[in-house]
Amino acid sequence: MPHPYVLLSAAVSLDGFLDDTGPERLLLSGPEDFDRVDEVRAGSDAILVGAGTLRTDNPRLLVYSAERRAARVAAGLPEYPLKVTVSASGDLDPDAQFWRTGGAKALYTTDKGAQRLRGLLPADVEVIALGPDVQWRAVLAHLGDVKGVRRLMVEGGGQVHTQLLRQGLADELQLVVAPLFVGQADAPRMFGPGAYPPGRMRLLETRPVGDVVLMRYVPAAPGTGALASAADRRWLEAACDLAAQCPPSRTAFSVGAVIVAADGTELARAHSRESGDPVVHAEEAALAKLDPADPRLPGATVYSSLEPCARRASRPAPCARLIVGAGVRRVVTAWREPDTFVRSADGSAVLAAEGVEVVVLPEYGDRAKAPNAHLLPPSGRVADRG
Template sequence: MPRPYVLLSAATSVDGYLDDSSAERLLLSNSADFDRVDQVRAESDAILIGAGTMRADNPRLLVNSAERRAARVSAGKPEYPLKVTVSASGNLDADFKFWHHGGEKLAYTTDTGAEKLRERLAGLADVVSTGADIDFGRLLDDLGARGVERLMVEGGGQIHTAFLSQGLADEIHLAIAPLVVGDPQAPRFLQAANYPGGSTRRMHLAEARTIGDVVLLRYLPKQESNA
């Protein structure tokens, strides 16, 4: 089965941060951009976040629009996309909102974390080991076998870095907010890694548009710039 089309979605400050280091989540998007993200979720077969994002934000990770959910059902799809997370350790609390809202859930882990996670999430999620370590290629192969054609990845930075550095991302939606965080302890969109083509390879910019005071940049990382 073919692997899913992988779309990385993030909102950052001008200086590339996903959040600050305070206890409260920093809202980078505006209402119009949140609605855009809801549309992208509705168009996806699965939505993925990492364990760090789950612990930090405790999100429900839903399609919020009733109209968009109804359109999914009319098209023969589940009301909500499959919700996916990744945890190498398996240290995920069963009380997180992620497990108790929306439709089907799936957790990828390692051989070490699998037994622990299956015990914690019994009846809440399907648990799959990708081997001794998290293998994102095997993860995508498994999602493809489950019929997932379009995967939306919503973070965090470690997850975005893994997909992009391993050449597994097909598209990036980067919403840049007019804020500067400047906090070295805060999480960033991308971490240090060896990325395909190195620092001189220019990705293809497919779209740039303003959404209120936010700028959306849409990149196709597997294609080079034709500028």
């Protein structure tokens, strides 16, 4: 499973502060935004805060709406998302509200930190020791691969936000700006100094929520020349992994596809020749699992290990046309379709002509080609179009 979709959530003052220096927490949001945050929490698999936030704010990190908790249970999910914190030192208050409220909790720490807290935390808290230090990639890998977390909401603090964004691990930023000034130079800020990924972020949404303004941004991947995020890379990896699950064929490529909503929710996944159908394509099979009227499709992205086909003999409509017909406006792929079976079948051109954004990440080409090695020339290379 890919790393979780990492959503950074915070509220700041007009001059960029998370809080003031007073003894009580500064409430930047109003009732409407607190309800919005509750909704985002309810849609997440896990909520994470850093140790500093745990010490200063003593948060509960609950879903407060009974209706939203009931909807989670009805969907087969735990009543509350997993609560997660990270502390290298293990210097945490065993009586904090974080440990004593809600459902399952997990602490990522070092071997020394785990030793320090042994026997002090409630029995339902899972302590995961990651060795002599704690690396964010290791935390995210464990959350995705072991805990099954696909959507992670990060609620601070500033140091955690800074580290995740600087390391290219944040997939979305939900920033609320409150109409007030803090004006204290030593108050905590949302982000600290350092080397951040280059390029402008892309604005997904801006809207008023009560008297604050919500802005949603996604980062651009450095050096791609296209708007590809860390999530794009992880979902494309998942599509390549699906391609490896295809029954082998001498007459068709092995392809994997994943359809993901704009908020990072996986909608469907499939691979070629799925369920015994010898001619079904990955994108076709994934789209067939969704209601054509699903309102999330126009904002979704199709991740396919191979460029969607523009022509085919086995079905009336090629995958590029199916994607356009479904209303999807974005496709990310690893490998342009070679002329092995169909001459000059440029699926990307078909998509682009219909206004669909096509992002090609060629660094994943070898992974996409691996399950198709038996179809390639002895050199293992083909002359891709374009």
